[in-house]
Amino acid sequence: MAALPFRDINVQTASDSYIFSSPSSPNAPALTIDRPTGDIRLSDASLLAGKRVSRVTSIAGILGMIRLRLDQYIVVITKAKPVGRLRGHTVYKVVATELLPLRERQVHDPDEDSFLSLLRNFIKSGPMYFSYAVDLTNSVQRQAQHDGESPLWKRADDRFFWNRYLQSDLIDFRNQGARGHPAPQPAIDPYILPVIFGMLEIHPTTFKGTPLTLALITRRSRHRAGTRYFTRGLDDEGHAANYNETEQILILNDSASGLGGFAGSSSAPGTQRNNAGAEGKDLQILSYVQTRGSVPAYWAEVNTLKYTPKVQIRTIEAALPAARAHFEEQIRIYGDNYLVNLVNQKGRELPVKQAYEQVVDQLVTNPQERVQGDQLTDEKFHTIETGGGKPPGGRSIFDRLHYVYFDFHAETKGLQMHRAQLLIDRMHEALLAQQYFRAAEMPGGNRIGGQLEVRSLQTSVVRSNCMDCLDRTNVVQSMLARWTLDRMFTDLGLLARGARFADEDAAFEFLFRNMWADNADVVSTAYSGTGAMKTDLTRLGKRTKGGALQDGNVAVTRYWRNNFLDGPRQDAYDLFLGAYQVPAGGGGIGAASFVFADRRPVWIQSIPYIAAFGFFFVLLATYTPRLPDAAVWPLRIVTLFWAAVSVWSVYFIFSHGMLYVNWPKLNPRPWATEGYHQTISRVRKDKILGPLVARHERGLSTARYINAEEGKKRIE
Incomplete structure (x- = not known):
């Protein structure tokens, strides 16, 4: 037992x-x-x-x-x-x-x-x-x-x-x-109690009068976990940022009902339950698994307070060992991997797309690339498969990678979200061969839950991604889950071949849509700090103007959170998961290390407050009534002065944005440290703040030396 x-x-x-x-x-x-x-x-x-x-x-x-x-x-x-x-x-x-x-x-x-x-x-x-x-x-x-x-x-x-x-x-x-x-x-x-982080919903429901349970579980990986702009791509061990496994589960003839408390008997050791399920029928369980994860290369987006951060990509040769480790694990666990890439083929996302394709080209044997375009785009689909013929060294494990690029934004432009179905149609044969897991629960002696008699296995997985692996990815994953659920119902005899469950049971369709929209929000909140975009498509089945306005609100909120609030969130991930471990001893009681202290020069820290005071003074001077005999020009001069100071302060902040991003403090990002020093060097040359910052740094160095000497004496 x-x-x-x-x-x-x-x-x-x-x-x-x-x-x-x-x-x-x-x-x-x-x-x-x-x-x-x-x-x-x-x-x-x-x-x-x-x-x-x-x-x-x-x-x-x-x-x-x-x-x-x-x-x-x-x-x-x-x-x-x-x-x-x-x-x-x-x-x-x-x-x-x-x-x-x-x-x-x-x-x-x-x-x-x-x-x-x-x-x-x-x-x-x-x-x-x-x-x-x-x-x-x-x-x-x-x-x-x-x-x-x-x-x-x-x-x-x-x-x-x-x-x-x-x-x-x-x-x-x-x-x-x-x-x-x-x-x-x-x-x-x-x-010892294992816990997962992610999304989990379980709904006892019916489909066309047949009782069943529909569950959706998204498991977030503890490796390279973190926030949107501070964790991208792969680490040296091959772990991908924002990696999630999502499993859609369908259970028939499950006779258990109700929810017990901690002392309930349904999960107690040694408990036997009726494995025959409802009305003497075997309990059947069907599941379909998908994964999502960041583009498997070494890349980052550097926050500088600009709406679209600058993309940095290291050489493909440097990332190949990590990519090999990543896909070796994925193939060992899931079998063949269908790599659905949804990033844009233009603009700042293009280098990320190219990096992904170069990684796949390096891994598969004799890569064969095929590009398909139409009047909307020159590259609607881009596939990479291993070439025909057996190479001298034999097949590689990475020949089980199948790259499929789909230009999601170009195809769905203008609220034409139904055109995303083109991707499902393109992958039809692969999805048929992929299968899904199906088993019946048999009496299992002392085993909790009974023994599963396997009827079919899922032999491959679709690994989807966009830039963030959030909005576009969730739309495509929900479409794949819908296609597979139609297939499950057909195989179970609950749906005629060629029919869709959305047309047969409106209540079940509503439940399905909202489960996947909830999944989008949970995954997005964990990574970006906000709910997902395009959830109107998932919940309502169509793109709406109200949904587009909501997406605009989400975009602004993400900008604010990712630049000014995500540093502590990343620190919390690193602390909880052990990516940062507090040094043993910690310097002793009373010997504060000030890990979280703001070490920027005081004048740099003061600029936002100066800007805020300037705007406040201008508003106060503009809307406060003046006495009839009050002098006008002195107030106007002072108001214009503070207006100019505020404008200059805002210009300074956005010109030196790296100094005002809320960076993680426990595990500083290398590009952030490098960018910080470069920006400080530029500030030293500033005609207004340069001398003040240089004077502060000299004083700070002296103060640190004096404090160190005093601390040494206290320890002695």
Whole structure:
């Protein structure tokens, strides 16, 4: 029997430890985390019954542990909301968490407070889901191929195990034991709870009177996760920015109904349920998987407060090792990859398109390129496939890549969104060969959820992208999901061949559209900070003028957030996922490091405030009534002066935009550091601010030297 996570955990808070135990499993050992060392051990729960504690709290699970500058914290899930059931087992959304400190902090530390604020805001806003019995990190097809007897966290897909870094202390203890007593500790498995980040909706519904469950799950990869302009392309390990796996699941004859709380029996170990489903029929589960991810090359867009940032692309030769690693993993997991590229073939997006095609040309054997155009565009489609004939060295694994470029913007210009169907028509044969996963659930002995008897497998995947992998990508993914759902209903006998479910059941069509529009908003919010564009097409099936106006509002909001608010959001991603790890010791209590301090010269920082004051003064002078005998010209001169100062300040800000972008502070981007120094060099030559900035920097250097000497004396 697999060791599933505990559904009910009590936390006993003592002066020297936190003790975690499950009331429903009194014979299971208690997890004890010592204070303030953070040492982990397993203890007999009955021996701890008389221990003096200050409070006892019931939690839904342990999200993990994280070490910050001055202390280590245990992150626990204090409230979770049931969102639906998959194969009879409840799925939950994380609603509230609490950070339990290992020591009582007596001093105020600005960096520690900033770290805690980042974590709390990130967890509060991040859509995270978990289940005590269902492996949400893996698609249904991968679940069918895994050993159901291993612990849930061991079955988890490392890419989508969102709290893997936070769980690393518990996992290390499980694998290696305590210091001085090295031995595996499998009894800790029920305390390790994997969580996914993304979108999850489960809807029990009907189609033409047939009961079924429709679910949509988008899993966001924890590798190279972050915000829109600060994470693009690949990293050195081949992880793509904004990588998401989306799975559409259809379940028939699932007899489970209702939503249970933490102590519900539907997900408890050893529970058997009626696998025959409704009216004695086998439970059938069908799923279709797609992926999206940034263009697999080394590229970035450099924020300078311009609406369209400048694109920077490194050489293809430099990116090839990372691209190989990326596609080796994709082919190993999914089989053939159909690479649907939706970026523009003109303007600033053209170099990104060309970089993608050069990567594919370098990877596949004897690449054969075909370009198709028409009266609208010279390049409606551009495909790259491996050439015919067997090369001397044999076939390469990368010959399973199939590149398909579609000029989405040119084809759908003028609200002609129906023309995106041309891409589906072009890929018709590949989609037929791709299949989808289909299985029936059979009685599985002690296995939770029963054994899946596989009827068909999905043999390939469509990997879609545009510049952000958001708006255009979601439109195309929803169209592919619709095409496959029509095929599923036809194969199930619920739809006549050639018919479409949209024409047969209006209520189901409405549900489908809104699920995919919700998916677009969730993925977009995580990456860009706003909801998606073009959701009117997804929700209503057509492009509208109201939707176009809403897209304009989204574009302005994205500009503001991506330039002025995304730095802390990126820092929160890096902190939660372990991309940035706070140095051990942190300099000691009271020795603040000011990681988040604004290190720009004071005069640079003051320019926006000067501009704001100038505009305020001009408005005040313009609209404030004057006394009849008041002098006019002095006020006009002062008003004109401040108007000129405001205009100059705004000009200065946009001329030196890199100095005013809110950059990440924990993991500075190389192009940002380089651009900052170049911009500061230009500012030093400015006739007005140059001397002031240079004087500030000399004074700052002297102050840093004096502070360093004083700090050295204090330490001694």
